[in-house]
Amino acid sequence: MKIPFYRPAGFSVPDYFRFYQTLRKGWLTSGPQNQRLKVLLEEYLNSSRIITLNSATSGLKLALHVKKIGKGDEVILPVNTFFSTLEVVHQAGAIPVLADIDPDTWTISTEEIRRKITQKTRAIIPVNFAGNAPDMEKIFSFAKEKQILIIYDNAHGIGDRAEQFADITVFSFYATKNITTGEGGAMIFANEEDYRKAEPLVLHGMDKKSWNRYQKSNHWKYDILDAGFKYNLPDVNAVLALSQVKYYEQNLVRRESLYKLYKTELEKFSWVRFQRDNPDFRNVHHLLPVWIENDGIRDKIMDALENAGIGYSLHFIPLYEFSFVKKKYRFLEKNFPVMREYYKNIISLPFYLDLKKSAIRKISDIFSKFDAFL
Ligand SMILES: Cc1ncc(COP(=O)(O)O)c(C=O)c1O
Structure with a gap:
C-alpha cells in the first residue's frame, strides 16, 4: 500500500458538476463563481472586506504595496516559513529581518521579535505554521x-480566527492547503481604507471587474484608477472551493480525529515530539510535523518511509539555507539556534482528509522499529 504525502480531498459530485457547468458556460476568468466564493468566505470569516486572489504570494505583495512598504523599511518575519514570505519583502525593496522560532510552537518567537524591532521596523509578518497561529496577541x-503593521501570513490556517490581531491577513488555496482551488488565495482587511485601495489593484487597477464589464450596458468602457496587478482568481479555480468552504468545519473535525490518532500512535515513542498548540487559537491541522529527538534517526526514518512507499516532506528549509538568500543577505545560521536544531530533527508526515487510519498505524509500525534501537 503506497501512502502519498498529500492528496487533495473534499471534492464531491456537485463540485464536478459545477466545474463542468463553468466550462460549458464558458466564463473561465473571475466572474459569478468568484462572487459565490466571496459570499461564502465573507460569512465564514465574518468580514465584508475580502478579496479573492490567484495566490497568497500575490496577497502578500499587494499588502506591502498598499501599505507602501519599500526601500529602507525593515520587515520582521520568521525563519521557518515558505520562501514567498521573504520574497515579497525583497521584491518590495524592503529589508527582511529574520526571527528565530519558539522551541515548542515552531512559530515566530515573540522574544526574537522584541529584540529585532528597530526604528526602521514598518511591519511584522507572523506566519501560521501547520495550522497553529503564532502568539498574535x-x-x-x-x-x-x-x-508597526501586522500582515498575517495565514497560508496554512484559515479558520484559526487569529486575523483579529492583524491589519491584513492572507490565506492560500494552493493545491496542498486545507481549502484548495489548485492555485489561489484570499485576503481580508481590518481597515476599510486599505480594502478600498487594494480592491481595484487585483485586476490592473480597473474601476470595474471584468465580470461587470461584460454584463452591463456600456460594457466596453472602463477606467484605470491606479497601476495595478494581475492577481485575480479565475472562476475555473474559484468553483472548486465552494463546497470546501461550506463543509470546512466538518472537515476540520475529520482533521482533528486524524491528528489525535497520530498523537496516540506516535507519542508512544518518547523520542517523538509534537508541535505545541497555541491555546489562544484553534489548531486547524494543516500539516503533521513531528520532531525526532534523536540525532541522526530522523534521516533513517525518512529512508524507511521512502522504502515503504510512504511520502513525507520537510517544513521548512530555513530561509538562510537558500543560495539566493545567502548571496543577498548573509544571515548566519548560528544566529538561529532553535531553527538549526529543528531543521535536523523535523519531518512532515502524510496528512489529508481521506488519509486512512490504517495508514497512520502503518507509519507507527515503521517508527516502532526504531524504538528498539533507542
Ligand atoms: C507559509 C506560507 N506562506 C505563503 C505561501 C504561498 O502561498 P501561495 O502558493 O498561495 O502563493 C505558502 C505556500 O505554500 C506558505 O506555506
Whole structure:
C-alpha cells in the first residue's frame, strides 16, 4: 500500500458538476463563481472586506504595496516559513529581518521579535505554521505601541480566527492547503481604507471587474484608477472551493480525529515530539510535523518511509539555507539556534482528509522499529 504525502480531498459530485457547468458556460476568468466564493468566505470569516486572489504570494505583495512598504523599511518575519514570505519583502525593496522560532510552537518567537524591532521596523509578518497561529496577541501588543503593521501570513490556517490581531491577513488555496482551488488565495482587511485601495489593484487597477464589464450596458468602457496587478482568481479555480468552504468545519473535525490518532500512535515513542498548540487559537491541522529527538534517526526514518512507499516532506528549509538568500543577505545560521536544531530533527508526515487510519498505524509500525534501537 503506497501512502502519498498529500492528496487533495473534499471534492464531491456537485463540485464536478459545477466545474463542468463553468466550462460549458464558458466564463473561465473571475466572474459569478468568484462572487459565490466571496459570499461564502465573507460569512465564514465574518468580514465584508475580502478579496479573492490567484495566490497568497500575490496577497502578500499587494499588502506591502498598499501599505507602501519599500526601500529602507525593515520587515520582521520568521525563519521557518515558505520562501514567498521573504520574497515579497525583497521584491518590495524592503529589508527582511529574520526571527528565530519558539522551541515548542515552531512559530515566530515573540522574544526574537522584541529584540529585532528597530526604528526602521514598518511591519511584522507572523506566519501560521501547520495550522497553529503564532502568539498574535503579544505580537499585536508591542506592534501597536510602536505603530508597526501586522500582515498575517495565514497560508496554512484559515479558520484559526487569529486575523483579529492583524491589519491584513492572507490565506492560500494552493493545491496542498486545507481549502484548495489548485492555485489561489484570499485576503481580508481590518481597515476599510486599505480594502478600498487594494480592491481595484487585483485586476490592473480597473474601476470595474471584468465580470461587470461584460454584463452591463456600456460594457466596453472602463477606467484605470491606479497601476495595478494581475492577481485575480479565475472562476475555473474559484468553483472548486465552494463546497470546501461550506463543509470546512466538518472537515476540520475529520482533521482533528486524524491528528489525535497520530498523537496516540506516535507519542508512544518518547523520542517523538509534537508541535505545541497555541491555546489562544484553534489548531486547524494543516500539516503533521513531528520532531525526532534523536540525532541522526530522523534521516533513517525518512529512508524507511521512502522504502515503504510512504511520502513525507520537510517544513521548512530555513530561509538562510537558500543560495539566493545567502548571496543577498548573509544571515548566519548560528544566529538561529532553535531553527538549526529543528531543521535536523523535523519531518512532515502524510496528512489529508481521506488519509486512512490504517495508514497512520502503518507509519507507527515503521517508527516502532526504531524504538528498539533507542
Ligand atoms: C507559509 C506560507 N506562506 C505563503 C505561501 C504561498 O502561498 P501561495 O502558493 O498561495 O502563493 C505558502 C505556500 O505554500 C506558505 O506555506
